[in-house]
Amino acid sequence: MSEKLKIGITTGDLNGIGMEVIIKSLLDNKVLDYFTPIVYGNTKNASFHRKANNINDFSFNVITDVEQANPKRANMINCWQEDVKISLGEENELGGKYAFISLEKAVEDLNNGKIDALVTAPINKHNIQQEGFAFPGHTEYLQHKVNADDVLMFMLCEDLRVGVVTGHIPVKDVAAQITEEALLKKLRLMNSSLKNDFWIQKPKIAVLGLNPHAGDNGVIGTEDDAVIRPTLEKANAEGMLCFGPFPADGFFASDAYLKFDAVLAMYHDQGLIPFKHIAQRKGVNYTAGLPIVRTSPDHGTGYDIAGKNLASHESFLEALFAAVHIVKNRREQLELTANPLPFRKLSKDRD
Incomplete structure (x- = not known):
């Protein structure tokens, strides 16, 4: 219970506010006292969003596998190597394609027990439709992946x-x-x-x-x-x-x-x-x-404010801490039920 949880984070639609709220949520190093973030995305795309939103003094620790994660840094796994054109505020095929690549890799690690929970940035339910994703949203996709x-x-x-x-x-x-x-x-x-x-x-x-x-x-x-x-x-x-x-x-x-x-x-x-x-x-x-824990912010892609440094990260930060809270509650519950306190019958002459 004392070991920090590893929380996987997907980027969502690259043309939306997902990466902006992720970076803003991880800017304060105090959050690293509670969990180790693993973002599934691409460092070039992250740098583009950081510069577009005028966010300074922030960088990801680049890793190729969760086991390499630095518990004192915000970590990123590069899920693709090719250059991707970001068109802030635009709904297009690329936004959906790479949102799914991020999600697919994160869910693979989640199912394999490499990360403890998943927090998903917003997707566009229209442009993410492709081979492998024919669902109304994250909820139905995850239900399918774990056969719930x-x-x-x-x-x-x-x-x-x-x-x-x-x-x-x-x-x-x-x-x-x-x-x-x-x-x-x-x-x-x-x-x-x-x-x-x-x-x-x-x-x-x-x-x-x-x-x-x-x-x-x-x-x-x-x-x-x-x-x-x-x-x-x-x-x-x-x-x-x-x-x-x-x-x-x-x-x-x-x-x-x-x-x-x-x-x-x-x-x-x-x-x-x-x-x-x-x-x-x-x-x-x-x-x-679900047998796994997944949370997300309660907002969408925010195309209208993407790249304008206007997106609030409060909901995303709450989603991160909710995931940590739920995982710990579940594990404590399992520990308590697996090791119940022994019942000792009191003798009649004891108070």
Whole structure:
């Protein structure tokens, strides 16, 4: 437990703000007291971003394998040798090609146990589509790579944790995906993650309704009464503490979320719009349900501000520390369950 963790970091889209927020997060050497960063990218591209954003007095320790990492430096593995033209703020094929090369190498090392966790910089979900990557995003790609049955997009910040039943799908398809099976899977994943990843013994989970006003007794849709309520009863019968369904607007407006350990939203924007407003640039996207630990910042590629030294690195820094925190929690949990305290029966005449 005393050994520093090795945290792998992918570059994301080279034309976006990924490398900028990575460098800004690692500028303060104090972060090296908590983990050893391993960035999967290219030093020439990193230097381009550093100069474009007028960031001085920073350099990477170049290595060819994780075993060579210097625990007192920010390390980089050169994943490609060729020169790559960077077009800041532009969505193009090269941005997606090299984002995938970075991701593929980092996931390979993660699966081989060379790094302890992965933090991913933002990709563009359109230009990264290529042979080997035919997924809506990081979450689904990682689920495929580790053969996980199901995963939960779990957004984290100091005051709020939000998961979603349906992720990157069109809104027109959401209602059909709100089934008892899907709800129970996500609730079980969330409940397990809160216990094992965040050490909350009896987590309380709030569940949002699908329709406005949670259906208003069937006047505005039947899914809330016909599907969500009965499913919550089953979840509670399994020993979970689930409440709802709550109308989403009033739930967040009244600060009711502060009374719960996590919130399960029905679809992407229902959960992520209030989350990002409340998180205020410090949100983290965590993929719960995987045997490995992966986090990311809660923002996108930021093409509009790329190369202008305007990107905030707060969310990326939070993602780094969240990864460290979750890995340590998981390992402590394993140690405690593997070596339980011996039970000694007290004699009747002892106090």
